[in-house]
Amino acid sequence: xxxxxxxxxxxxxxDAGASTRLPAACCxxxxxxxxxxxxxxxxxxxxxxxxxxxxxxxxxxxxxxLMLDVIAGPHQADPHSLALPLPNAVQALAAPFALKGARIxxxxxxxxxLLDDEVRALCEAALARLGAEGAAVxxxxxxxxxxxxxxxxxxxxxxxxxxxxxxxxxxxQLDPGFAEGIRAGGAISGQQLLAAxxxxxxxxxxxxxxxxxxEWLATPVMARTALSATHGPGxxxxxxxxxxxxxxxxxxxxxxxxxxxxxxxxxxxxxxTRAGMPVALQLVGRxxxxxxxxxxxxxxxxxxxxxxxxxPAAR
Numbered sequence: 003x004x005x006x007x008x009x010x011x012x013x014x015x016x017d018a019g020a021s022t023r024l025p026a027a028c029c030x031x032x033x034x035x036x037x038x039x040x041x042x043x044x045x046x047x048x049x050x051x052x053x054x055x056x057x058x059x060x061x062x063x064x065x066x067x068l069m070l071d072v073i074a075g076p077h078q079a080d081p082h083s084l085a086l087p088l089p090n091a092v093q094a095l096a097a098p099f100a101l102k103g104a105r106i107x108x109x110x111x112x113x114x115x116l117l118d119d120e121v122r123a124l125c126e127a128a129l130a131r132l133g134a135e136g137a138a139v140x141x142x143x144x145x146x147x148x149x150x151x152x153x154x155x156x157x158x159x160x161x162x163x164x165x166x167x168x169x170x171x172x173x174x175q176l177d178p179g180f181a182e183g184i185r186a187g188g189a190i191s192g193q194q195l196l197a198a199x200x201x202x203x204x205x206x207x208x209x210x211x212x213x214x215x216x217e218w219l220a221t222p223v224m225a226r227t228a229l230s231a232t233h234g235p236g237x238x239x240x241x242x243x244x245x246x247x248x249x250x251x252x253x254x255x256x257x258x259x260x261x262x263x264x265x266x267x268x269x270x271x272x273x274x275t276r277a278g279m280p281v282a283l284q285l286v287g288r289x290x291x292x293x294x295x296x297x298x299x300x301x302x303x304x305x306x307x308x309x310x311x312x313x314p315a316a317r
Contacts, residue, residue, distance in 0.1 A: 003025070005031050006031050011060065011065055012059070012060050012065060013058070013059040014059075014069075015056070015057045016054055016057065017035040017054070017055045017056075017261065018055075018157065019153055019250075019257060019261050020257035020258060020261075022034065022035050022055070022057035022058070022059060023257055023267060023268070023282075023284060024223065024224065024254050024257060024269075025059075026059050027224055027228075027271070027280065027282035028228035028280065030271045030274075030280035030282075031059055031060065032058075032060045032061070032062060032065075032270060032271070032299070033057065033269040034057050034059075034060075034066045034070065034266075034267075034268045034292075035260065035261070035266065036056075036057065036074070036089070036292050037086070037264060037266045038055055038082050039084075040070075040083070040266070040292055041056040041057070042056075042079070042080040042083035043080055043083075044077045044079035044080050048160075049079065052080075052082065053153075053156065053261045055261065058070055062303065063095070063268075063270070063300040063303050064095060064300060066091075066268075066296065067091035067092050067094070067293075067296045068091075070091045071088075071089060074088055074089050075088060082264075087290060091292060091293045091297075094294060095296060095297055095300050098301055099294075099301035101132055101136045103136060104132070104137040104138065104218065104298070105137075105138050105140070105215065106140070106216060106217070106218045106220055107212060107218070107219050107220065108125075108139055108140065108221075109142050109143075109146070109221050110125070110141070110143065110222065111143065112146050112148075112221055112256045112259065113146055113147060113150065113255045114252055114255040116241040116242065116246050116252060117222065117241070117242075118225060118226040118241055118242045119242060120227075121222050121224065121226060121281050124272050124273040124274075124275070125222050125281065127272070128272040128283050128302060129220055129283070131302065131306065132302060132305070140216070147205075147208075148255060149205050149258055149259035149262055150250065150255060152201035152202055152205065153198075153261065155194055156195070156202070158184070158187030159187045159190050159195050159198075160187070162184055162187025162188040163187070165184050166184055166187065169181060169185060177235070178234075182236075205263055206263040206264070209259070209263045209265060217287075217288070218295070219285070219286040220283060220284065220286070221256040221284045221286070222282075222283065222284065223254070223256060223257070223282040223284045224253055224256075224282070225246070225252060225255065226241045226246075226253060227275055227280070227281065228279060236248065239252060241253070265287065265288065266291060266292045266295050267295075268284065268285050268295055268296065270284075270285060270299050270302060272302075272306060273306070273308070285298060285302075
């Protein structure tokens with residue numbers, strides 16, 4: 003919110019399941035989750051099974067690229083960061099991204115069934131701009147298994163391992179949804195946890211298979227526009243006037259998959275609904291294609307001419 007309000011140009015963010023890309027999309031700014039390990043995270047308790055990324059929020063893609071170049075690099079305490087190439091993102095943005103022949107898979111649904119019509123239309127209009135410049139955009143509507151169940155087991159187990167022993171003492175100081183998640187994690191068995199890690203590997207291999215045919219993936223960031231700041235974490239939502247159920251699973255099903263697989267992903271503003279709410283497109287690249295992903299996002303940003311968009315209601 004501080005970046006969107008103009009209080010600062012950049013922000014460091016964490017992203018365990020959406021916390022860089024989702025708020026960026028809600029506020030109409032750029033949110034980048036790099037490849038796992040590109041920005042080292044030396045403070046997580048489990049460095050080997052980590053899915054918590056350090057990301058970037060910025061007013062535009064160029065600023066995000068600059069910040070990534072500054073904070074990327076190896077750290078001896080993060081095994082995922084070792085031996086990874088530096089992104090050199092600013093250099094990648096020096097020349098316009100070559101769109102001719104670029105193969106992009108558009109996946110409007112990803113473990114979900116409901117998508118707001120205006121959100122879909124704005125995302126597809128943005129992709130059409132890429133197509134007009136020579137990119138080959140293919141729509142893939144087939145059903146994809148949701149990553150949410152495996153992600154939830156891993157996330158709640160992580161919370162419980164860190165906080166379950168003291169939950170009775172501090173529960174009143176915590177968000178009720180967070181406290182509930184800690185308690186749920188305490189009931190997860192070792193077998194369930196290991197099964198979720200197996201599923202994580204299976205999801206990674208599935209996404210790797212997607213990249214055998216396409217260089218880039220595109221999805222909405224949200225299946226509908228931003229929820230109220232007072233909306234409860236487990237409070238059901240509607241999408242397009244239809245009951246959709248749990249917010250995490252129905253509203254933003256496109257995001258936590260790439261936390262588990264580690265692929266780089268960026269949230270890019272692509273316009274506003276008739277009600278003035280921001281809409282964002284998620285672009286995803288192959289492992290270590292962070293610089294190319296930013297270059298693609300910068301090219302689309304230039305084609306759309308939005309710059310750092312300001313919602314109509316805030317003008």
